[in-house]
Amino acid sequence: MQSQLLRLTVLLTFILPNLQNLSAKELENPRAITVIGTGYVGLVLGSCLAEIGHQVTCCDVDSRKISSLERGEIPIYEEGLEDLVHNNTIKNRLFFTTSLKNAVLESDIIFITVGTPETLSGEANLDYVFSAAQLIGENLNRTKTVFVKSTVPMGTIIKIKEVIQAHNSANVPFSIGYAPEFLREGTSVSDFMHPDRVVIGVENTETSQLFTEIVQPILDDGAKILTTSIASAEMIKYASNSFLAVKISFINEIADFCEKIGADVEEVALGMGLDKRIGQSFLKPGPGYGGSCFPKDTLAFLKSADKNSIHLSIIDAAVQSNNTRCEKILTRMEKTLGTFQGKKIAVLGLAFKENTDDVRESPSLKIIDYLVQKKAYVKSYDPIATQNALKFYPELNIARTLYEAFEDCDAIIVATPWNLFTQIDWQIVKQICRGSFVFDTRNILCPMEVKNAGFSYMGIGKKPLME
Ligand SMILES: NC(=O)c1ccc[n+]([C@@H]2O[C@H](COP(=O)([O-])OP(=O)(O)OC[C@H]3O[C@@H](n4cnc5c(N)ncnc54)[C@H](O)[C@@H]3O)[C@@H](O)[C@H]2O)c1
CATH class of the missing domain: 3.40.50.720 (NAD(P)-binding Rossmann-like Domain)
Known part of the structure; x- marks a missing residue:
């Protein structure tokens, strides 16, 4: 519905x-x-x-x-x-x-x-x-x-x-x-x-x-x-995708710095983006870029440059940063939670971004992979992408409804920025779940609303709000 x-x-x-x-x-x-x-x-x-x-x-x-x-x-x-x-x-x-x-x-x-x-x-x-x-x-x-x-x-x-x-x-x-x-x-x-x-x-x-x-x-x-020319058009496509990937990795690292010193990355991104030379788009920190284009296109661009004896060091750095992104934010969550082992975690979203059923290179699947390796018990929910996710990950434990995902869980991770997740009634969730940790890897929730329902809220690049 x-x-x-x-x-x-x-x-x-x-x-x-x-x-x-x-x-x-x-x-x-x-x-x-x-x-x-x-x-x-x-x-x-x-x-x-x-x-x-x-x-x-x-x-x-x-x-x-x-x-x-x-x-x-x-x-x-x-x-x-x-x-x-x-x-x-x-x-x-x-x-x-x-x-x-x-x-x-x-x-x-x-x-x-x-x-x-x-x-x-x-x-x-x-x-x-x-x-x-x-x-x-x-x-x-x-x-x-x-x-x-x-x-x-x-x-x-x-x-x-x-x-x-x-x-x-x-x-x-x-x-x-x-x-x-x-x-x-x-x-x-x-x-x-x-x-x-x-x-x-x-x-x-x-x-x-x-x-x-x-x-x-x-x-x-x-x-x-x-x-x-044909050569310029080929270059425009890869350079554009790589530039956007660089922008994402850039703001992700700024978010880490914000967390350390008590700045709020959303205020920082707004302050930066109001400068027309920078612009607002692609300054949203998160679990790293995924999907069927950026990961493969940045790698192919690096390889193509290598073949021409050019080292694209900035793009290389963005790729390295993205490769470790999920693990970095999950390590931080694990510290807060004590351990993932034996914990029941609700992972919201499987698609690599909102409004698509595409799960290719989805950060959400990387998050689930990590949690499973750490012996957590994961239940996930996605409004559209479940069937595609099951093709990649047949053993996924999928909730039939959004609220079923919260049943008896110790922590909740928002992995895909579906608008649906912004409409969650956290007072209801508090009654269904066992624990009180909400990790919002996309900064889409209202932190105060989550906190007022009795949860500890952790976003990306901002001060956590503890219950
Ligand atoms: N998905 C995006 O958002 C996006 C955006 C911009 C550019 N691109 C680029 O466009 C291309 C297609 O991407 P996609 O996401 O649509 O891929 P896709 O995997 O969704 O679709 C490719 C289709 O091509 C078919 N196919 C393969 N070989 C064929 C052949 N010889 N004859 C006929 N059909 C054949 C496959 O069966 C498949 O249905 C890629 O190069 C991708 O990098 C994708």
């Missing part, structure tokens, strides 16, 4: 008004577009391109994913996405297929949005992008333009072009562009429709003009488009 309310609030506040703005616009020249890879990026891209008027076919090698989409079931959780997929499927503007070959043969514009996960050595695994490139090359039946959206290291787009050409036996002309994706999971539909900027890396002006024409309704809404 609470999660439905949360979804409805986000839908009414952020998604629907934005979609209504866009549906009023008509595309002058709708195109037949194929999107290869139907994950978080591909499905959002495909359904948003359909929403602005294009004829889109999303294809994937994962037949279960495609079958569920054909049945109208959305395999990922993103606000507004379900409506977008349904509306555009009904309007015959959005199709799903596992027949990659046909999807490539039938369109003139192809987007590559397959995954580029981390290899064991920390580099980006490019097998999936090269396999998509080979398929395109083998099926170049007429002139086509390929736009890559997958995040790839410096120099990859030219290699993708070479792979396509190596399989282009009829020597059909084609062009390539790199359109890095900047959407944030949790708000990706809104981010796609209202981006801060759109970047397109190209080899010629025709390709950038075509891209501009495809996304024109989004640009009409005020977004800036920046056309660059």
Whole structure:
């Protein structure tokens, strides 16, 4: 019930008004577009391109994913996405297929949005992008333009072009562009429709003009488009993600210092962020960055720089800081609690951030891992991400409701900043749980409210409030 309310609030506040703005616009020249890879990026891209008027076919090698989409079931959780997929499927503007070959043969514009996960050595695994490139090359039946959206290291787009050409036996002309994706999971539909900027890396002006024409309704809404060389676009994507990762690690370390000397990191972040040169965003301390992008992209960027004999020492330091982040804050909690051994801990949140079901590299799972190693008994709750978490961590002990998680627990850890957790009635919780410790790793609770209910409150980078 609470999660439905949360979804409805986000839908009414952020998604629907934005979609209504866009549906009023008509595309002058709708195109037949194929999107290869139907994950978080591909499905959002495909359904948003359909929403602005294009004829889109999303294809994937994962037949279960495609079958569920054909049945109208959305395999990922993103606000507004379900409506977008349904509306555009009904309007015959959005199709799903596992027949990659046909999807490539039938369109003139192809987007590559397959995954580029981390290899064991920390580099980006490019097998999936090269396999998509080979398929395109083998099926170049007429002139086509390929736009890559997958995040790839410096120099990859030219290699993708070479792979396509190596399989282009009829020597059909084609062009390539790199359109890095900047959407944030949790708000990706809104981010796609209202981006801060759109970047397109190209080899010629025709390709950038075509891209501009495809996304024109989004640009009409005020977004800036920046056309660059392919190398610059590749660099912009990794440099942007790494910069944000650095900002997070930076404020996390400042938070540690604040705790030591009795300053409040939220006041500090506000004071810093009011300076326009610094800005407010990404100055929230917590258990470290996670998700499917920052951890792998920072590592891949370091590896790519290494190969070019460049040492990105600032990014390296941010990665090191992030690697030890969870352990650092858990050690502090353990000191307060005496020991984790044998304690019952409620961990609130499994997703790597709010409003998503994505648990890849989630700090919450790292926290649970640590607690289990320390022989604590963990019960967790997440409004959306449970099924995905169970795929990574089948032995997780999951509460069916939020309040069930508190039953007989000795301590509570807020691990994901779901808005739902800000609405907890701490007076009720006090009656259900055994202990009196609340660790808010996201600083989302009202410390006084928690304390007044009889708990000791510990946030990040601020003085604890003891009961
Ligand atoms: N998730 C994000 O927030 C985000 C944001 C910006 C950029 N990116 C980048 O976009 C890319 C995709 O990320 P994602 O999160 O959507 O990944 P994902 O894992 O959710 O989806 C990738 C999809 O590609 C499919 N696939 C793999 N090989 C294929 C092939 N040869 N042909 C067709 N389909 C194939 C997989 O089955 C999967 O469904 C990555 O490079 C990522 O770094 C992701």
